[in-house]
Amino acid sequence: LPTQVIDEGNMGTLSLLPFLSDTDDEGNSAPASALSLEIVATSNSDVFDVYLDLTNIVFETIDDDVNGEVTVTIRASDGEQFSDQTLLAKVNPINDAPRLDLTGLEETTLKLGTQRVINLMALLTDVDNPANEAFITVSSDEQGAAKYNPIDGTMTLNFQTSGLHTVTMNTIDRYDSNTYTITVDVFDSYPLYVVKSDDGSGHIYVEMENTYIDQIPTANIFLTDEAPTFTVIETTWNICNEETGTCDGLYEEDLDITRSMVGWTTELNIPSIFMPDQYARPSGSTYKDYYQLSVRAVDTNGDDYKTIASLKWDILEELPAPADMDD
Secondary structure, three states, X not given: OOOEEEEOOOEEEEEOHHHOOEEOOOOOEEOHHHOEEEEEEEOOOOOEEEEEEOOEEEEEEOOOOOOOEEEEEEEEEOOOOXXXXXXXXXXXXXXXXXXXOOOOOOEEEEEOOOOEEEEOHHHEEOOOOOHHHOEEEEEEOOOOOEEEEOOOOEEEEOOOOOEEEEEEEEEEOOOOEEEEEEEEEEEOXXXXXXXXXXXXXXXXXXEEEOOOOOOOOEEEEEEOOOOOOEXXXXXXXXXXXXXXXXXXXXEEEEOXXXXXXXXXXXXXXXXXXXXXXXXXXXXXXXXXXXXXXXXXXXXXXXXXXXXXXOEEEEOOOOOOOXXXXXX
């Protein structure tokens, strides 16, 4: 039987039928296809999975990187007599390019203008050659945002534009290369969550009073236990109307940070955008008005926070008659 050479990470098949022959009791030729075949021994099981498929013997390498050889003993029998034959199978080693294990880094986030250092050399493996002989190159869709230091094997990321970015890494040896990409979501501010009740889901909660038609609302603003320690909190209020489709009032306020423990109260008598020195609703809210709040803040680390979506309060009801009010 001819020695079989199978490429690393592949499989090979040899038909045994051309190598089989048989005779009957009188010495006449008998059909070889009637013989039964079995594998009676293998020298090791660390290189190949070896099995018979009808009159074919099949060799499958255990994994993509295994090397070595195996000797297989095959028995052919006509039910009365048998004969054993050995077959040698070898792996043809093929160079594997260096690999990066980027588990947990495929999608990552990074604040705009901040730096992140990733030790790529610590994530590099090469099954065929020493890892320190490999070359690594990096690039990004924002020029200069990804840099590789071949001395210590680290990649430094620092983006100056927000949004989704792609970083490409190539691992190269003398024979082959692999290419990897990761996605970096670059944001300019951390999300600031403002909610209408202190249910544990926000950084700031707002209790609104006087939200009936012809009233001027009052906003009571409090920090939750989940809030960072802020040094700056800026609120922006808009008053708009669903029926007219316009926003005609704007009020911006820097909250007194010394009141962080007790909260803030703001009467929303909001100045008009279109009429200087006048209020947008001097006589109180009108039907289908709505008040919108967005907030920007800065914490003690200098990190920015912004609301992702404005919080909204609708004005839809008349003030109930005294007899209809709850006690």
